[in-house]
Amino acid sequence: QVQLQESGPGLVQPSETLSxxxxxxxGYIRSYxxxxxxxxxxxxxxxxxxxxxxxxxxxNPSLNSRVTISLDTSKNQFSLKLNSVTAADTAIYYCARxxxxxxxxxxxxxxxxx
Amino acid sequence: xxxMTQSPSSLSASVGDRVVITxxxxxxxxxxxxxxxQKPGKAxxxxxxxxxxxxxxxxxxxxxxxxxTDFTLTISNLQxxxxxxxxxxxxxxxxxxxxxxxxxxxx
Numbered sequence: 001q002v003q004l005q006e007s008g009p010g011l012v013q014p015s016e017t018l019s020x021x022x023x024x025x026x027g028y029i030r031s032y033x034x035x036x037x038x039x040x041x042x043x044x045x046x047x048x049x050x051x052x053x054x055x056x057x058x059x060n061p062s063l064n065s066r067v068t069i070s071l072d073t074s075k076n077q078f079s080l081k082l083n084s085v086t087a088a089d090t091a092i093y094y095c096a097r098x099x100x101x102x103x104x105x106x107x108x109x110x111x112x113x114x
Numbered sequence: 115x116x117x118m119t120q121s122p123s124s125l126s127a128s129v130g131d132r133v134v135i136t137x138x139x140x141x142x143x144x145x146x147x148x149x150x151x152q153k154p155g156k157a158x159x160x161x162x163x164x165x166x167x168x169x170x171x172x173x174x175x176x177x178x179x180x181x182x183t184d185f186t187l188t189i190s191n192l193q194x195x196x197x198x199x200x201x202x203x204x205x206x207x208x209x210x211x212x213x214x215x216x217x218x219x220x221x
Contacts, residue, residue, distance in 0.1 A: 035210075044201075044214050045158070047210040061209060062209070094158075099205040100160070100205050103160070104157040104159070104160075
């Protein structure tokens, strides 16, 4: 049974970069698509983007210019960087597997505030 | 972007009832639709993919149907643990999008 676990700072300063990692256990990262999704009260569930194990990425155009998703197969991890954050980026961030999100991490709350 | 519209937004039902939640896509998505259940403070849990395929371990009282633009999630014989919020999601075109959610409450 694959398990995903998000990690990273819970508080980020406005205009700084939000950085999160997702560690995959119980399965290899060298397959599937791996996504980041966020959930905020104002906007519901929002797909941020994915990375395929080959390194191919696809991002939500609403965030495209600010997002980078990368993969570290040696650590069985993938990561999210979202730059120039504002209060609107405050949300619970989830990592998930596949395009139909068959497995999810527990989520991590990131608050953007000074 | 493909807009996913769920109805109703909220629903009250009793244990043992049968409920139907509808999800409509703003354009055709074939059968590339998933349903999720979310309880307070928890991550969404995958119930159904490809519109009608039940995930392993999900009770058979959950079922999904539809194709194109109109889809339904049916829960038969509601159990206390089924009271939660349900979301649909399309994965036919980028960006992947979710419905706004249907909150199922105990009557």
